Amino acid sequence: MTFSIIIPVHNGEKYLKDTVESVLGQIKDDDAFSAEILLVENASEDDSPIICDRFASEHNCVTSFHQGRLGAYGARRFGMEKAQGDWLVFADADDEMCQGGLSKLWRCIASFPDYEKAPDIILYNWNELKNEGGLVKTYPFEAMKVYWGVDKRAFYDLMCDGDSINAPWNKCIKRSLALKALEKEGAGFLNHGEDLLQTAEFLDLSKGILYLDEVIYSYRDNNEGLTGRYHKEFLENQETAWEKFDAYAEKWAEGTDRYRARIDARKSLTCAIAVKSLLYYSGLKVSTIKGLLKELMDSSFYKKYASLDLPQWACEEDVFVHGLMTGDNAYGRLVASGRKHAFKHFIKERIGR
Helix, strand or coil: CCCEEEEEECCCCCHHHHHHHHHHHHHCCCCEEEEEEEHHHHCCCHHHHHHHHHHHHHHHEEEEEEECCCCHHHHHHHHHHHHCCEEECCCCCCCCCCCCCCHHHHHHCCCCCHHHHHCCCCEEEEEEECCCCCECCCCHHHCEEEEEEEHHHHHHHHHHCCCCCCCCCCCCCEEHHHHHHHHCCCCCCCCCCCCHHHHHHHHHHHEEEEEEEEEEEECCCCCCCCCCCCCCCCCHHHHHHHHHHHHHHHHHCCCCCCCCHHHHHHHHHHHHHHHHHHHCCCCHHHHHHHHHHHHHHHHHHHHHCCCCCCCCCCCHHHHHHHHHHHCCCHHHHHHHHHHHHHHHHHHEEEEHH
């Protein structure tokens, strides 16, 4: 049995060494399985390419690819194309795999001697690196049960309700499933919303899904990563992903409106996150923020979904921003909030000196 661990890399020099070494140690320590690590470096502007090549030169099981500006979605798909393992595992370049994680996956898979009868997807638990002692995320599924056919609806429900199973990094998938996904036309360059789309593709194409009640992965809350800062293409990428996701949700709903309200609420949250990132985490001048905010609020996606109710699980900061977005003189209130935040940040920096 072989694993392929696919790691998209973009400006990941700060944590990349820890990420790769968290996998390498497991490959060396367990001879029950073999594994390869695919580092798909795409358009990094730091020392990530050097680090990738160094690992590839020092370890036969590591391959380094330099593919230009692919985006996270394209980088994962490229890794899926190149993977040779029977099973594919995904990781981000600022996270780590828990020690013993691959062995746990191997034991789970080995309980299905017939590859064809094994589930296509294994969903597992994860924790945060700062909180390794306890589970951060558990799921409402029966451990070691394979959900076939109509039973997969439980996963569709959870996928449409929230983002708890969006990430590819808490799943191990059959290579045959990856090849099926690659037969579908890709979505082009996506750095945001790509996890939503990628996981939807996997769920839709899979025959069976198993829940492994084990912590396999450690997530780093990295405010310097893709999800921690403002990115101008965020809302445009999300709109592309949501448009494609809607087609899956409509198929899963079987002609009903089963998921519509819940998905629309998540789209409203997407708008709030875009505004929040611009106002509070872009580090841009207020004059620049004003222009970008106007552009964002004039987009068709924003106009359609921004004023809808948020999901009940939305965080406090997003709820606050959404309140500004939906009140009178929304633009003026948002600009004022951004200006206030910038002033507080300026004072804090001056005091820190």
